[in-house]
Amino acid sequence: MKNPYQPIEAVIEEIIQETPTIRTFVLKPKELIEFKTGQFVELSFPGVGEAPFTPSSNPNIKERLDLTIMNVGRLTQFLHTLSKDTILGIRGPYGNGYPIEEFEGKEILIVGGGVGLAPLRSLILALFSKLEKYKKIFLCYGARTPKDLLYKDQILQWQKKIGVRITVDTGDESWKGNVGLVTSILKDLPLKMDNAVAVVCGPPIMMKFTTLRLLELGFKPKDIYLSMEKNMSCGLGKCGHCRMGKYYVCRDGPVFCFEEIKDIHDIWE
Amino acid sequence: MEEVIYYLTQENGLRFLNLLEKEYQIYLPQIIGEKGIFCDFGYDLPKTDFRLVKYASSKISDFTLNPYRSIEPLKIFYTLPKEKLNLLDKEERIAILGVKNCDLYSLKIQDYVFLGGEVTDPFYAQRRENTLIVSGDCSAFKEVCFCLALEINPFPEEGFDINFSFLDSGFLVEVGSEKGEKIINDGKDIFSLATTEQISERDKKRREIVKNLNEHIKLHSIPPKNNLQKIVKDGFGSAIWKEEALRCVECGGCNFSCDTCHCFLLSEDRFGNAHERVRLWDACLYANFAKVAGGANPLRYRYQRLRNRYLKKFDFFPENIGLIACCGCGRCIEVCPAKIDIRKILRELSIE
Known part of the structure; x- marks a missing residue:
């Protein structure tokens, strides 16, 4: 029987400095890891640790996958010291991913906060491959400062195909765009809420207030999709760390619609 | 499988062990006793408790079984407190004696976790396959036992390979699986068919312990099993969590001694120059x-x-598999240095 806890090797082919604290690692796993957008993998380095990350690349590209990682914890701090050609451990993919088939024929509002745009980039790229299937795609993205904005050049390209609004919590001298939390750009949206879904990813506090705002705007709880962050250790629904109500986030999520989890206590903590 | 019940004399108990020994490494309940046994950290274990220890025929002069559950939870035979996960060593086949019905109930929870789902845990599956479970009726109970409050009987009805019931003289032996049947067939000469009188003696003893244990449990006013899910959910904002947690020293003893607790952490350890998954x-x-x-x-x-x-x-667990993940073994009550008592918490939640 195969050992489900054993990672396979993946070599770092390229490292892209996205912001002062965020880097994208382009990985080439030894064996193909085919993932659905929104699924996650467990990345490890011997002697340092293992943690879950959601790929930020197009799921239709099979040989490589990108992980956009913020320097925030023990493992990620270490990852940020690594250079090209280093070998990491990877296993997965795990979880359900975004139900993009259900988005067909609908307008899609994508709301990202900070490094939460990483999984959403994968989603956007997946949607782009069947762009004609969706009525409209609209991205609202917020980061702390202009320096913290991810994928700036790519967003310029996306703007040719989809609506984009960007905001920062704090501007600088050169910033001419909106200043305020992401909820401040969630108004007068060019969307028909009765045929729209919203996909939200970001820090818990951002997801909380975004969800509340979306409900005010008329989104139904079943049409708001959230990527929940927990400390998944095994990824297989066995280790017990990521329980949320009757769910394991690794097994039943990480993507939930708000309808499924709205009655669970403390989901935003 | 045809349900056949056998009789085994006290004297033939050791011959049964010889039989098992041919195929299995035996783990046997051993009383701590007056001599005392110290665990690794020098803690003096209660003298009337039982541990499951590796059987060495030279040290055993009489065949005995534990009247109530052992100190260690059964899960310790299936997932080790710390284990390497890098290869599937060929593991020995073991026979565990002295398993009680609380342990067997908990095994359903562990099976769901490690055998169920999209991916089976190969380490657990292998050990489960390699293990023979020889369970036994409870002939007495500990103060902390409350299985019956959760509608779990103090005698096994399913989930065992072989089950022993105590008679005044000798044992009744019930077969629960093909694995168990094989052992009995190999030792036909030491077993005889149980008589109707022997079976009624067993049933009488079972009724007696149920009666006595029920009387004991009544003192703790544990709410009915079917209300427990609602009581715990509705008690989310109860003050009892803060009150009880004040005394908790975060030793994790309740988790580790629990028969149903299964949570684990994947990590690594250094072995020589290499890091390996543990x-x-x-x-x-x-x-x-x-x-x-x-x-x-x-x-x-x-x-x-x-x-x-x-x-x-x-x-x-009730939401996912319709089973409460508590077997009433009371190990968490016994082990807790802060005397946090699950019976009390459930009772107080039900009063609120």
Whole structure:
């Protein structure tokens, strides 16, 4: 029987400095890891640790996958010291991913906060491959400062195909765009809420207030999709760390619609 | 399988062990006794308790079984407190004697976790396959026992390979699986068919312990099993979590001694120059159990973690498999240095 806890090797082919604290690692796993957008993998380095990350690349590209990682914890701090050609451990993919088939024929509002745009980039790229299937795609993205904005050049390209609004919590001298939390750009949206879904990813506090705002705007709880962050250790629904109500986030999520989890206590903590 | 019950004399008990020994490494209940046995940290274990120890025929002069469950939870034979996960060593086949019905019930929870789902845990599956379970009726109970409050009988009815019931003289032996049947068939000469009188003697003893244990449990006013999920869910905002958690020292003893607790952490350890995957039992009472990078921790406070343990047992598992993940073995009560008592918490939640 195969050992489900054993990672396979993946070599770092390229490292892209996205912001002062965020880097994208382009990985080439030894064996193909085919993932659905929104699924996650467990990345490890011997002697340092293992943690879950959601790929930020197009799921239709099979040989490589990108992980956009913020320097925030023990493992990620270490990852940020690594250079090209280093070998990491990877296993997965795990979880359900975004139900993009259900988005067909609908307008899609994508709301990202900070490094939460990483999984959403994968989603956007997946949607782009069947762009004609969706009525409209609209991205609202917020980061702390202009320096913290991810994928700036790519967003310029996306703007040719989809609506984009960007905001920062704090501007600088050169910033001419909106200043305020992401909820401040969630108004007068060019969307028909009765045929729209919203996909939200970001820090818990951002997801909380975004969800509340979306409900005010008329989104139904079943049409708001959230990527929940927990400390998944095994990824297989066995280790017990990521329980949320009757769910394991690794097994039943990480993507939930708000309808499924709205009655669970403390989901935003 | 045809249900056949056999009789085994006290004298033939040791011959039964010889029979088992041919195929299995035996683990046998051993009383701590007056001599005392010290665990690794020097803690003096209660003299009337039983441990499951490796059988060495030279040290045994009489065949005995434990009247109530052992100190260690049965799960310790299937997931080790710490184990390497890098290869599937060929593991020995073991026979565990002295398993009680609380342990067998809990095995359903462990099976769901490790055998169920999209991916089977190969380490657990292999050990499960290689293990012969020889269970036994309870002929007495401990103060902390409350299985019957959860509608679990103090005698096994399913989930064993072979089950022993105590008679005034000798044992009744019931076969529960093909694995068990094979052993009995190999030793036909030491077993005889049980008589109707012997079976009624067993049933009478079972009724007696049920009666006595029920009387004991009544003193604790544990709410009915079918209300427990609602009581624990509705008690989310109860003050009892904070009150009880004040005394908790976060030793994780309740988790580790629990027959149904299964949480583990994947980690690594250094072996020579190489790092290898290890799995460690984890405890949801530990401060970092749910912590994520960046510092967010949905179970930041001790009272949240204590409550989490109950929600997992009385809400998560009923929602997912229709079973409460508590078998009433009382190990968590016994082990807790802060005297946090699950019976009391359930009772107080039901009063609120």
